[in-house]
Amino acid sequence: MKVQIVYLSASDDIDSTRDLLGWVQSPRALLVWPNRGRVLHRGLDLVLLKRYAQRRNLAVGLLTFDSEIRQRAAELGFSLFESLEELPEERWRLFREFDRVGEGARDSLQQPGVILARRERIPDWVQQLDRKPSRILLGALLLIIVVLSAAVIPSAEIILSPPKQLEYATFELALTGFDGRPGQLHAEIEQIRIQGSAVYRTTGSATFPISASRGSIIFTNLSPIMISIPRHLGIRPVGLQSLRFQTTSSGKLPAEIGAVIELPMEADDFGEQGNLPSGTIFSTEAAFGLMVAITNPNPIRGGSSEKRNSVSAADLAGLEEKLIQELFGRAENEIAVTIGIEQAVFEDSATVDRVFSQDFSHGEGEPTQQITLALDLNILVLVYRVNDLLSKIQEAITDELDSNRIVIKNSVQVTQVNYVASDDESIGVIRIQGSAESYTPLSQQTVLTPVRGRTPGAARDNLEELVPLERPPAFLLKPTWLPLLPWLNNRIDVLYVWEE
Numbered sequence: 001m002k003v004q005i006v007y008l009s010a011s012d013d014i015d016s017t018r019d020l021l022g023w024v025q026s027p028r029a030l031l032v033w034p035n036r037g038r039v040l041h042r043g044l045d046l047v048l049l050k051r052y053a054q055r056r057n058l059a060v061g062l063l064t065f066d067s068e069i070r071q072r073a074a075e076l077g078f079s080l081f082e083s084l085e086e087l088p089e090e091r092w093r094l095f096r097e098f099d100r101v102g103e104g105a106r107d108s109l110q111q112p113g114v115i116l117a118r119r120e121r122i123p124d125w126v127q128q129l130d131r132k133p134s135r136i137l138l139g140a141l142l143l144i145i146v147v148l149s150a151a152v153i154p155s156a157e158i159i160l161s162p163p164k165q166l167e168y169a170t171f172e173l174a175l176t177g178f179d180g181r182p183g184q185l186h187a188e189i190e191q192i193r194i195q196g197s198a199v200y201r202t203t204g205s206a207t208f209p210i211s212a213s214r215g216s217i218i219f220t221n222l223s224p225i226m227i228s229i230p231r232h233l234g235i236r237p238v239g240l241q242s243l244r245f246q247t248t249s250s251g252k253l254p255a256e257i258g259a260v261i262e263l264p265m266e267a268d269d270f271g272e273q274g275n276l277p278s279g280t281i282f283s284t285e286a287a288f289g290l291m292v293a294i295t296n297p298n299p300i301r302g303g304s305s306e307k308r309n310s311v312s313a314a315d316l317a318g319l320e321e322k323l324i325q326e327l328f329g330r331a332e333n334e335i336a337v338t339i340g341i342e343q344a345v346f347e348d349s350a351t352v353d354r355v356f357s358q359d360f361s362h363g364e365g366e367p368t369q370q371i372t373l374a375l376d377l378n379i380l381v382l383v384y385r386v387n388d389l390l391s392k393i394q395e396a397i398t399d400e401l402d403s404n405r406i407v408i409k410n411s412v413q414v415t416q417v418n419y420v421a422s423d424d425e426s427i428g429v430i431r432i433q434g435s436a437e438s439y440t441p442l443s444q445q446t447v448l449t450p451v452r453g454r455t456p457g458a459a460r461d462n463l464e465e466l467v468p469l470e471r472p473p474a475f476l477l478k479p480t481w482l483p484l485l486p487w488l489n490n491r492i493d494v495l496y497v498w499e500e
Contacts, residue, residue, distance in 0.1 A: 194377055280296050
């Protein structure tokens with residue numbers, strides 16, 4: 001009959017073991033212990049495992065070289081094996097068939113995976129009882145004895161606190177969208193649309209004109225004809241055609257050679273470039289330009305500029321980076337709220353997936369004290385399962401420990417996680433710093449020998465003298481009125497304080 005092999009790791013407990021057995025499809029399952037660590041070492045673990053196998057009608061075999069576990073498993077009726085190559089049929093048994101079976105049902109149970117109780121284990125006088133009423137009576141008597149024994153035979157729990165040591169691990173994991181393989185951690189991508197705006201003080205500066213040059217201009221008539229000079233007549237200094245002035249009032253030049261008229265004028269553009277010395281010769285755009293001579297009797301003044309804050313390329317880039325980082329933080333916080341406590345967000349893993357809109361209030365070079373940017377983005381964020389990361393830390397610390405030390409599972413903590421974007425096929429890489437407490441488990445013999453049949457006070461004194469402990473041991477007796485601990489080893493469970 002097919003046997004499904006289940007490999008246990010050093011971090012497995014009774015809950016994870018039952019989860020692994022839940023996937024077994026075969027009527028037989030072989031649990032293989034790891035080389036390191038103590039798996040299912042509590043006295044209650046194998047009892048719970050047996051009950052689970054009974055409910056599943058599953059034949060469970062154990063492959064372990066831990067003498068304590070093998071002894072306890074044998075007492076509970078587990079099938080024990082020494083190698084994967086030798087799995088004899090006769091060793092497999094179902095727990096529910098450990099009871100004596102009637103002769104009529106014996107043939108139907110003679111099949112692989114099923115074994116009947118041997119007749120030699122039943123006293124001779126019982127085997128002589130052939131009548132059915134006698135068998136029923138015997139079963140009733142045995143049941144009464146079991147019930148009374150459970151009510152009368154005492155039990156106890158000893159809760160110990162052996163010295164703990166803080167362990168550290170620093171390592172890297174590649175993030176992947178698949179289930180985490182060795183050296184990898186499973187990560188998922190969440191997305192969210194975020195809008196926001198930010199204000200940034202400009203750091204650029206530029207010179208900007210603030211006033212125009214003004215002065216007066218003299219027109220001299222070179223002909224005997226009267227000339228009308230209109231307002232806003234355009235004139236330019238000779239040799240400086242980029243500058244343009246215009247009259248700000250009109251006038252009439254008398255019809256006489258040498259006649260003159262003085263009119264005010266102003267530069268078209270602001271800035272000091274329009275400030276000119278006296279005696280500058282001008283030309284006009286009008287048709288009568290060759291019939292007049294134009295010059296300024298006094299210097300032209302009043303044009304000025306000043307330095308002001310302006311938008312630089314660095315301002316635009318800095319504002320965009322500032323706002324994107326703010327939106328990344330908001331995206332990570334909002335996603336962290338929605339995913340629940342079983343998952344967590346990798347900080348600094350946010351990336352821009354799509355830009356819906358980007359609007360700057362000013363462009364590069366424009367004068368302003370501050371600029372505003374509004375963004376509408378679709379952002380991607382990486383999340384992970386917290387227990388997956390804690391398991392990776394536990395594995396990393398366990399690999400570095402001596403074989404006689406065990407990591408306390410609920411003491412594993414994440415000290416620091418740094419996300420680093422990756423250029424290869426993985427989603428990214430994380431650098432992890434983690435810690436956990438470890439301890440050296442105490443053997444059952446070391447703990448039980450000095451406490452059996454003794455009062456809690458005497459047992460406490462003996463343990464404190466023989467075993468290093470961080471605090472005095474605690475004892476829970478059942479029933480509580482009994483003055484002594486049980487004599488039988490299998491009636492005493494040894495627990496550690498972090499297992500309560």
